[in-house]
Amino acid sequence: MSNFIYFWNHFAFILLMVGGLFIIITSQNYLKKVVGLAIFQTAVFVFFVSLAKVLDGTAPILTKMENAYSNPLPHVLILTAIVVGVATSALGLALVLQIYRNYETIEEKEIQSLELKSDK
Amino acid sequence: MFNIFLDDAAALVVVLPLLISAIIAFMPSKIWPWIISLVTLVLHLVLSLHLLKEISISGLIIYEFGNWEPPWGISFKIDGVNIGLQLLFSIFVLISTFYSRKIFLSEIDSRDSGKAYSLWLLAIGSLNGIILTNDIFNLFVFLEISALASISLIALGAGQNRKALLAAFNYLIIGAIGATFYVIGVGFAYAMTGTLNMNDLVIQLAQYSDGQLAIFAGMSFMLIGLMVKAAIFPVHIWLPPAYSYAPSAVSTLLAALATKTILYFFVRLLYEVFIIYPSYLSLFLDFVLYPLSLLAIFIGTLIAIYQDDIKKLLAFSSIAQIGYITLAFSLKDHSGITSGFIHIFNHALIKGGLFMAVGYFAILYKDRVTLSSLRGFGYKYPITSFALLICGLSLIGLPLTNGFISKLYLFQALYTNQMYFSIALVAVSSALAVAYFWKIVEQMWFSEIKFKSEKEDAYIYLPIWIITVSIIFFGIYSSPIIEFSNLSADYLISGYQN
Numbered sequence: 201m202s203n204f205i206y207f208w209n210h211f212a213f214i215l216l217m218v219g220g221l222f223i224i225i226t227s228q229n230y231l232k233k234v235v236g237l238a239i240f241q242t243a244v245f246v247f248f249v250s251l252a253k254v255l256d257g258t259a260p261i262l263t264k265m266e267n268a269y270s271n272p273l274p275h276v277l278i279l280t281a282i283v284v285g286v287a288t289s290a291l292g293l294a295l296v297l298q299i300y301r302n303y304e305t306i307e308e309k310e311i312q313s314l315e316l317k318s319d320k
Numbered sequence: 321m322f323n324i325f326l327d328d329a330a331a332l333v334v335v336l337p338l339l340i341s342a343i344i345a346f347m348p349s350k351i352w353p354w355i356i357s358l359v360t361l362v363l364h365l366v367l368s369l370h371l372l373k374e375i376s377i378s379g380l381i382i383y384e385f386g387n388w389e390p391p392w393g394i395s396f397k398i399d400g401v402n403i404g405l406q407l408l409f410s411i412f413v414l415i416s417t418f419y420s421r422k423i424f425l426s427e428i429d430s431r432d433s434g435k436a437y438s439l440w441l442l443a444i445g446s447l448n449g450i451i452l453t454n455d456i457f458n459l460f461v462f463l464e465i466s467a468l469a470s471i472s473l474i475a476l477g478a479g480q481n482r483k484a485l486l487a488a489f490n491y492l493i494i495g496a497i498g499a500t501f502y503v504i505g506v507g508f509a510y511a512m513t514g515t516l517n518m519n520d521l522v523i524q525l526a527q528y529s530d531g532q533l534a535i536f537a538g539m540s541f542m543l544i545g546l547m548v549k550a551a552i553f554p555v556h557i558w559l560p561p562a563y564s565y566a567p568s569a570v571s572t573l574l575a576a577l578a579t580k581t582i583l584y585f586f587v588r589l590l591y592e593v594f595i596i597y598p599s600y601l602s603l604f605l606d607f608v609l610y611p612l613s614l615l616a617i618f619i620g621t622l623i624a625i626y627q628d629d630i631k632k633l634l635a636f637s638s639i640a641q642i643g644y645i646t647l648a649f650s651l652k653d654h655s656g657i658t659s660g661f662i663h664i665f666n667h668a669l670i671k672g673g674l675f676m677a678v679g680y681f682a683i684l685y686k687d688r689v690t691l692s693s694l695r696g697f698g699y700k701y702p703i704t705s706f707a708l709l710i711c712g713l714s715l716i717g718l719p720l721t722n723g724f725i726s727k728l729y730l731f732q733a734l735y736t737n738q739m740y741f742s743i744a745l746v747a748v749s750s751a752l753a754v755a756y757f758w759k760i761v762e763q764m765w766f767s768e769i770k771f772k773s774e775k776e777d778a779y780i781y782l783p784i785w786i787i788t789v790s791i792i793f794f795g796i797y798s799s800p801i802i803e804f805s806n807l808s809a810d811y812l813i814s815g816y817q818n
Contacts, residue, residue: 241500244503251507280461292492302478
């Protein structure tokens with residue numbers, strides 16, 4: 201039980217991550233898939249940032265008092281990963297828009313039945 | 321003056337294509353983006369040759385960005401493992417860029433030429449970053465840049481067939497899940513060791529020599545993420561549609577190099593870092609990678625036999641060929657790693673040549689190339705068809721082609737490990753490869769209709785024949801490829817013993 205409280209950030213991250221994956225896998229709508237992907241990636245960002253937290257830690261700024269400070273590196277890494285995530289979402293949404301212009305629907309099942317018709 | 325550039329050659333091979341990519345993005349001209357890309361890639365080749373010269377003197381280059389020392393800063397590492405791949409990469413991207421112009425002109429809107437070459441250089445720069453980087457988080461960034469650039473390039477195929485959009489979208493979703501899995505693994509590794517540098521990671525991981533569950537979880541996340549990106553069998557589903565609906569020039573670049581660079585990093589992670597947990601490594605190799613490789617070889621070949629669309633056929637045969645490479649890497653010894661690297665080199669040439677030839681047929685036929693549409697092409701376009709024939713024979717593994725050398729070394733490696741069952745399976749699947757390739761040959765040369773030969777475009781068949789000649793050349797005089805692969809295996813195995 202104490203482990204659960206100590207590592208609660210890991211459980212929160214897993215919950216969010218599995219939720220995102222569930223949306224990606226189960227939803228038929230391409231827009232929802234992109235949203236699910238964004239949630240899935242955000243879960244990992246939360247995980248990274250929570251790893252860096254030091255109890256009673258402050259921002260890593262040099263002062264006269266000696267303070268414990270949180271590790272700044274994961275924040276920097278996640279700043280990069282957020283940029284990558286934004287680019288991925290943007291490209292995904294652009295593709296969804298193009299799919300809508302070409303098929304006039306973004307539902308996976310309808311597109312599959314359209315493709316089956318065009319193959320015949 | 322020029323020496324300033326040569327000092328930073330390791331960084332410039334990545335930075336130069338990325339920089340030029342930004343410059344040509346909004347160029348309205350139809351031809352200048354292509355010329356600028358070609359000049360850039362010639363410089364890229366010069367820099368790679370310079371790196372080869374440096375490596376032959378010193379044996380190891382560590383390039384520290386901003387002069388931050390390794391455990392803190394990001395560094396690039398060039399040594400015996402990746403110099404051969406770097407050289408192959410540099411030469412192949414130059415040839416395929418030369419080839420790409422006429423194909424792009426007929427497959428995409430010529431006003432988009434600047435944007436297409438901008439994405440093209442972006443993909444090249446970031447794939448090269450995957451080869452050189454020595455930092456596990458930096459790898460993630462390059463993985464995603466290359467994935468986003470290739471997805472946009474694949475989506476350019478929508479002008480030909482709207483299914484390209486669906487293929488690109490699926491690649492985006494599956495690829496992003498794979499990359500995110502990799503980052504979760506990096507998070508676990510960082511939490512346990514506090515480092516991202518690969519050399520430092522080995523040192524820091526050694527303190528948990530008895531094994532820690534968190535580290536094994538992290539390693540598994542990283543490996544699964546990379547397996548998705550490298551299209552290893554059960555997680556390969558994004559690859560066949562992506563390669564077959566992309567514009568032909570893009571298929572050439574991706575099929576030859578994209579998965580190869582990731583496979584290279586995969587094997588580097590396995591044998592340079594994870595080797596300090598021999599029990600975990602052999603568990604992964606024997607019970608995950610080895611059976612999956614055999615399945616990939618068999619199922620990839622079987623599905624390829626039933627394909628009517630030629631680009632899809634080649635994409636499924638790529639799945640099987642990636643299976644051969646991972647089978648060789650799962651053997652855990654020098655001969656296995658050598659034969660894996662040999663097949664990375666040879667398969668890049670073979671698949672590149674095949675996709676180039678089929679891409680040319682696609683723009684001549686002005687539709688998707690299916691088996692029936694190839695009827696009589698052997699007489700109609702003899703120059704390209706003959707190149708396709710040689711590349712195909714090499715794919716099967718006939719003597720005097722480089723495909724034979726690959727198969728020979730793979731059989732030797734399997735034989736020294738006494739894996740007679742795998743030898744039988746590889747032999748059977750090579751025979752099955754004859755089945756799908758023979759269908760193409762039959763349509764091209766043995767149909768009743770006879771055509772008169774038509775004029776072919778020298779700009780297109782010249783690069784195809786450069787690849788074809790190199791396939792025969794390396795089939796007869798194979799020592800350059802074997803020496804580079806031996807060197808790679810030596811470096812990886814020496815890390816094993818430390």
